[in-house]
Amino acid sequence: MSQTYALLMDAYRELNAKKLFWITLVLSGLVILIIAAMGLDREGYSIFGWTIPLPFGEMFQYMTDEQLAEARASFYKGVFHEIGVTYWLTWAAIILAIISTAGLFPDLMTTGAIDTLLTKPISRLRLFLTKYMLGLGFVALQVAIFSICGFLVIGIRASAWDPTIFLAIPIVLLFFSYLYAVCVLIGVVTRSTLLAVLLTILAWFGMFIINYADSIILTLQAEAVVETEISEQRADYMLTLPNRPDPIPEPVAEQADSPGENRETEEVEPGTAQATANADSDVQDLDFVSPWGDFDTSTREGYAEAWGDESTLRNQAGSAREMAASLEKWRGYAFWVKTPLPKTGETRELMKRVLREETDDEYFKFDPSEDPEEFYGDSLFNTRMVLVEEKKFELSRAQRPWAWILLTSLLFELAVVGLAAWRFCRRDY
């Protein structure tokens, strides 16, 4: 126990002597300060008291107090995740952490330093593992301080005392541990701090490239799936629409020519979603403005003029489905390529996944009997991006469950650390 305590004290003194530890801590404080300086009220978003004019900023004026409080909490949590976790903790701070800890093993293994330690009654494996854990402790300490500050800022500024913030500690620690394992292995093999830093960052860059390629495939697949669903939905919806009535002879006198009459002929059961949709379309402006021109989409022909006839829509859906299936195959390849590697990107996204699962997924569910344009309002074109994001999340969650992310990454780390430990224990000094 006295040995572990001595090594802990030594690590503390080493960190204390290293300026980078304090620089990282100060920078963390600045990031927290920036998050704390951000604000959300009825006027809109603000930073350091300056309101940022946004086109949709006025929406906060119509919210109830509860809605505004909820929006404020979501805002701070989002900012904490995006700025605090994604950009600071798992990006800039990680680089600083790698630089700070990369020298731990090369310094330890210097001739003249390691000799003295190895002649003490401590096993090499214990010495290795203790040093390894102390390196992780460096990051754990930094992230813990950052998370506590983030928790307090969100609590004070948004009155939301959300303990899920502390998920950042294990997630960032895991993220760092993958890279740290590589760094330790290189440090143990080469005994060079510089090489350990450079090759670790190179390995990280390699993982980033693989993640990026995988992400592009996922985005394309999500777009294809969304395209399939929308085209199918349009085709299905089209079938529920009445045919365009014959030209009404002058003077117009018969109610039977109205669209409502036609719908009755299709024997729509009252109370169904379709009936509701039809009823809504009775009162809405018939001149729907699609991105491609003005069409009367309340009739089957008009809808076909706007989006294509049924066979065109079905063909579009078929092509998109084929594309999605092809991309699914590529994602399968990416899956197997990534399986033995550490999942840096996915691990970072785990927190987002947890936060996202708390939200109401029903909001994003299609109702197949409804007009997609009705369901999403006039901006399906813009909403499509949200749909694609949602589909990406869904596909990702289905193929890449958290157990796969964590277990395969930890297996990688175990293998790399095991190799480093074996090398450390077996080599002559």
Add this chain to the structure above:
Amino acid sequence: MPDNPLVIDLQGVEKRFGRKVHALKGVDLRVHGGEVFGLLGPNGAGKSTLVKCMLTVVRPTAATGTLLGKPVGHKPTLARVGYLPEHARFPKHLTGRQVVSFYGAMAKMPGTLRRKRTDELIDLVGATDYADRRVGGYSKGMQQRIGLAQAMVNDPDLVVLDEPTDGVDPVGRRDIREVLKQIRDRGKTVFINSHLLSELEAVCDRVAILVQGKVAKQGRIDDLTIDQRYYRIGFDWTRDTARPDAAASALGVALKKTDVRSGLDVLRGEREGVWFELHGPNLSVGVEEPKDAWPIIDMLRNAGLVVRSVQPMRPSLEDLFMEVAEHGSSDGGVKR
């Protein structure tokens, strides 16, 4: 000392680095408790490798034997060993006092005892003035003193020192010698690996000379040099015998000029198994007993030379080392 139990008893220590380097070729070494033992050898002889094999820093290719009565490699035994490596490097962020205390903790010393020992040893090695400064700013001599203190902090039964006086000034060397004697007087064993033969000669009870991965000589310095004892006969020149070859003529030996002591005019020769060396007005004669020198003295006197002194001589450790390093030793054996 030879009656004391063996503290180090190594047999057949062998170490290969890859296929080409055969650093140790079956070393046998025995060190008794309470003695100061010196390990000598030219560069690359395998001295540091042997020490590292003994202390588990290097894994031997083959080795049997014991350290403090336990098999070599028994980790808990290392709590009873103190070690100062060659070119010791201590954590730069620690002060000298913290270094001593840190290694004490690594040797599983209780906190109170560790602090007490640290203070005592800092004082003993004369590092009080700078003990609370970070070792990153220390000179080599200061580091060696702190290194010596850390090697003794756990009150070890065996202290292994690899070049302990390296980089230390003469005053420091004398201090270190005194410390080593104190350790020995407390019944502890000291194992020193050094190039400084005069330092070793001053403190060592026994030595081993390692040459090309093998122990060429091992034993007490007196015992190792017993075969090479000789007598030095000093005489005065007279006008009639002013030429060195007159002495040779008197002895009936053909002395040949040699360059053994380069730069000096030395004549050497041999008759009936006795070697002679004439160096100025001094004649060295390779006989072990005084009575064997009498006939030679008579011959010199009969030739008109005035004998003024007869001294029994023993080769220095340096002489022994040079001879072994240059010619090796076929016996490789242990004298006692």
